[in-house]
Amino acid sequence: MNFASDNWAGAHPAIAQRLLEVSPGFSAPYGASTLDRKIEKRFNELFEREVAVYFVSTGTAANSLALAAVNRPGGVSFCHREAHMLEDECGAPEFFTHGARLAPVDGANGKIDPHNLKAEIERFPPNFVHAGQPMAISITQATEIGTLYQSDEIAAIAKIAQTYGLPLHLDGARFANALVALALTPAEMTWKRGVDIVSFGATKNGCWCAEALIFMNPEVSKDLPFIRKRAAQLLSKSRFIAAQFDAYLHDDLWLTMARYANAMAERLQKGIVNSTQARLAWHAEANEVFIILNKTHANQLQEKGAVFYQWNPPRATPGLLSENEVLVRLVTSFATEADQVDRFLELLK
Secondary structure, three states: EEEOHHHHOOOOHHHHHHHHHOOOOOOOOOOHHHHHHHHHHHHHHHOOOOEEEEEEEEHHHHHHHHHHHEEEEEEEEEEEEOOOHHHHOHHHHHHHOOOOEEEEOOOOOOOOOOHHHHHHHHHOOOOOOOHHHHHEEEEEEOOOOOOOOHHHHHHHHHHHHHHHHOOEEEEEEHHHHHHHHOOOOOHHOOHHHOEEEEEEHHHOOOOOOEEEEEOOOHHOOOOOOHHHHHHHOOOOOHHHHHHHHHHHHHHHHHHHHHHHHHHHHHHHHHHHHOOOOEOOOOOOOOOOOEEEEEEHHHHHHHOOOOOOOEEEOOOOOOOOOOOOOEEEEEEEEEEOOOHHHHHHHHHHH
């Protein structure tokens, strides 16, 4: 009963098999192989336009290099107060931008509030050298609390970004889970709504180690090859990341896995709704379910084999917990089995 994270799951057999298939023989390194080029073209098809694709090894690298590509002296990027890049990347975005700051923006349900975003940007007036200068906006899809930006919400933030001449970045560590939940195409969830750069995550959704940084306008990324090299993210045997994406995108395996993970989360969520021992903190929209448990009960569940993390309550939810309660995150994946979900729900009784 492992609900700790989709990071804990292994690789899908089809992806592991593809890695074995490309292992023999020789192939051009550093992104120059035939397979690398094939996947770059595949991403063009996926996003319905010519994009620039850069493979990296981690989501943190993708997010950090996205900001490094649009870095400005005294730069400030805006993200949600509880965004992964702000709270869980150990200062990597600041490190790789040589000190550019992340400015937190409040908003309910894990999402940036457009009014708050505009007000925060206005705190940095043009040419006021002491404050620094805005350089980017980043949203997370799905968010850190398992909610989703709807199409109109992305468009509203993109409009603000365009007003201030700022690129809009999307942290898509769980890109596929959000995509299938919203029933959109990659193009509809990104550039058609005003997104400029995407951290396209696959590791959480069945890959071994496969992340891609996607620029909707290749010209914006003209310095990224040098930035990536300097950041030690230019992988010599990059065909092994390309191979994972080859299997991942083939016959829509990535969407199938994401739908399954979301379905397991919904199964879990329905059981929680009917439980007298736990309650939902809020409605889950992708593959992360947040529930509230008595502290003693949470410990008992873990003693009986349930694996999960306790979670800090979002700052926008004062009074969510009583003194004897904890917030718990349960994450499902392509490897979650229905009987694991049912056993957990049975233990709740």
